[in-house]
Amino acid sequence: MTTVLERTALPTAAGGGWAKTVAAARYEYLMQVRRPAVWVVVLALIGLRCAAPFPPGFTTTTDDGKLVADWAFNFIMLGPIGVGAVLADRVWRESRLGLSDLLDSTPTGIGPRLWGKVIGAGAATITPVVVAWVGLLGYLTAQRGAGVIPVGLAAFAAIILPGLVFVAACSVTIPYLTGPGLYRLGLFGYWIWGNMVPPRTGIPTPAGTPFEAIGEYPSGAWFHGVMLDAEHRKITPTTGEAVLSIAFPLLLGLAALVITQLVLTRRSPS
Template structure:
């Protein structure tokens, strides 16, 4: 009996911040990755864009970095909108299910719950993108050889992933202030305006600058990918500008989470 009653793991209150965050992230990942909407929406937008890949004719190229970079551009053109849309309701899920008081009574804390939600639910929503990318690399490997694989993994990390991390962080935090419906409208408008409406339209936009989220700078600087808005600005991105573009997105993701944690802590001091 003594052996049965003996704890095999320390209670939650005795665990450190990181252990609590990992536990929350694991729970959120398993909850989110099982949602059919995550797979249907994200994969549907990828298929919609890649059914008619852009720019025309690039798929016949034998330059592997250029080929992979332009496929990455097609992947990231629309799917972040889907990632943001399906993540937007995670912020207010506890409130809708009337779980706020119960969660507040646990020793986990606001910080680990928020960061665990961002890491776990964000990773789960990015999972369909990663699965689709692996499938594409398999197809390209069959056509062009195994040299596609390291280039493809690097392109995913440099071109696709930073924008998705940024959108995931915003989608877990901003709906606390706006609600999911208004946020979904906002993320759609931001993505089109900030990444796909170039300077040729005469509208102030970050498109074609290091502060866009579509990965054009690392694609152009490191993989010789097709440049659109940056070239309209007369810019050929350098490696340093590509690093700046990635760092900006990751720092904005961190800042969004830190500010949200501060606001929630002040709202619910414990």
């Protein structure tokens, strides 16, 4: 633990609330991005899905938008489960390493420390996804030319990133209230039920609606990507519905962060 503290300065009270949040985010990023589990778990789940990419045959399309959208769909199917799994024990790890009391003794404050944890640890856990996506774009660029790059960046921002941000925010905050084990179980169940259970099963599910978090609406509306559950519901997503499907998980993540901050503030003896 001493080595970690020497290399990564703890956030202090210097500056205002934003400066404290930035300092906390930097500390959390450097702590989290060094964990081998972050890279192994996230990349393994992405690789597992992309080993037999879905839908079959999409890699032969001449439409760059469809190509990158369908690759993005493969990334987002299992990747967020890995992100959530390795983030859920962030609080437990601090306690096990004896850092909880040390962090509580700093005058940073609950708000900046919590927001910094979400931003920093979340960004660190998303980093392997970014690295894998950049590697894929490099491969596609060598095959098809530089025109793939801007489309690929837009697809990442619209299809992959909102779901990852949503899961990262929930995975740092909700385990404060539930513990990591129960949260992981709930995340896995929610992700499968809420995004991948076909509506034709008769089970009520947000899959195929703008309230899913898997990026199907922006994929279909803007990039001509694969449409599964929305197509089953006979929905052709509009631009407004695509924007709603991006905003909804981000707002849920923000709500989880705000509620957790309020609960922790009430629990604090200060």
